[in-house]
Amino acid sequence: MNSPLLSERSMVFERGDPYEVSGYVNQHVGNHCIRLPAVGHPLASLSHRKFASLDLCQISYGGSVRVTSPALENIFHLQILLKGHCLWKGREQEKFLAPGELLLINPDDPVDLTYSDDCEKFILKLPVSLLEATCNEQRWLKPSEGVRFTQNRYRLQELEGFVGLLGLVCQEAESDLILPRISEHYTQIIASKLLTLLKTNVSREELCAQAASFERIAHYIDSNLKQDICVEQLASQAHISLRSLYALFERYAGSTPKSYIRRKKLEQINACLSDPSCSVRNVTEIALDYGFLHLGRFSESYKIAFGELPSDTLKHRV
Structure with missing residues (x-):
C-alpha cells in the first residue's frame, strides 16, 4: 500500500528527532517507549490530525526502532502498514506485518513492535467510550468486561470499503471547514464499520x-x-x-x-x-x-x- 492517507498539510515533524516525535505521540496518540538502533541517526516524520474523538496519525521513525507499551488502557489502536515491514509480538505469538495489513490492538494488549528502516504506518486511535456508545446506540450486546476485538490481524482487501472510508475521514479532517456534526457522524460510521467487519466479542443479534x-x-x-x-x-x-x-x-x-x-x-x-x-x-x-x-x-x-x-x-x- 503506497498511497498515504494524510497529506503534507498534516505534517508535524519532517525528518525530526525520533525522541521528540515519540514525546508528541505519547501526548496525542498513546503511551509508549522507543528503543533506537545502537548505530546511525534515524530521522522521524509524523503527520497528525484530531477529528472529533479520533486521532489520525501517520508515522515513520527512519530506522529499525522498537516500540513497546504495557497496555494502551482506555484506547484502541488500529495500525495500517503503508511501507516496509513490522514485527509484531503478541501474546505467545510473533508475526511480520506487510504493507496493506492491519493490526488492531486492544486496550489491555501489551505492545511490542519493531519497525524496519523504511517502515511507515497509519494509526487510528479510538477511545473505548466511542465503541461502547456505538454498541448502546445499535442495541448490540457487549460483555461486562467491555468491547474486545478477538482477531488482531487483517488484510485491508478483506475489509470491503474500509480504506475508502478512512480516506474520506482523512480528507474531512484536513478540510479548512470542519463541522462538528459531520465529524461526529463520520466517527460513528467508523466505529460501526469496525464492529461489523472485524471479529469481536459483541453480539449483534437483532x-x-x-x-x-x-x-x-x-x-x-x-x-x-x-x-x-x-x-x-x-x-x-x-x-x-x-x-x-x-x-x-x-x-x-x-x-x-x-x-x-x-x-x-x-x-x-x-x-x-x-x-x-x-x-x-x-x-x-x-x-x-x-x-x-x-x-x-x-x-x-x-x-x-x-x-x-x-x-x-x-x-x-x-
Whole structure:
C-alpha cells in the first residue's frame, strides 16, 4: 500500500528527532517507549490530525526502532502498514506485518513492535467510550468486561470499503471547514464499520430477537415461580451461554437473573397477601411455598420491596 492517507498539510515533524516525535505521540496518540538502533541517526516524520474523538496519525521513525507499551488502557489502536515491514509480538505469538495489513490492538494488549528502516504506518486511535456508545446506540450486546476485538490481524482487501472510508475521514479532517456534526457522524460510521467487519466479542443479534428471547425466559419464570429456578436452567431454555444470559437480563431487567426471580416471587406473594380471594392461611406457608426457607430474611426483603412486613399486608387485605 503506497498511497498515504494524510497529506503534507498534516505534517508535524519532517525528518525530526525520533525522541521528540515519540514525546508528541505519547501526548496525542498513546503511551509508549522507543528503543533506537545502537548505530546511525534515524530521522522521524509524523503527520497528525484530531477529528472529533479520533486521532489520525501517520508515522515513520527512519530506522529499525522498537516500540513497546504495557497496555494502551482506555484506547484502541488500529495500525495500517503503508511501507516496509513490522514485527509484531503478541501474546505467545510473533508475526511480520506487510504493507496493506492491519493490526488492531486492544486496550489491555501489551505492545511490542519493531519497525524496519523504511517502515511507515497509519494509526487510528479510538477511545473505548466511542465503541461502547456505538454498541448502546445499535442495541448490540457487549460483555461486562467491555468491547474486545478477538482477531488482531487483517488484510485491508478483506475489509470491503474500509480504506475508502478512512480516506474520506482523512480528507474531512484536513478540510479548512470542519463541522462538528459531520465529524461526529463520520466517527460513528467508523466505529460501526469496525464492529461489523472485524471479529469481536459483541453480539449483534437483532433487538427484536433479543427481546423475544427475554420474553420467553420471563414467561418461563412466571410459570415456575414456586420452583427452584437456577441460571443454568434459564440459559438452557433460551439456548444461550451464561454470559449472554446475564447480558440479556442487564439490558432488559436491569438486574441479575437471580435478583429478577427473587423480585418476581416477592411480587407474587404480595399479590396473594393483598387479595382477599386468594386462599392464604399464614405468611409462613406462602413464603415456604415460593422457596423462601429463611423467614427472617424473607420478611426483611419483603419490607424493603413493599414498605411493610408481610404480616401487615395480610392484616390489611379487604
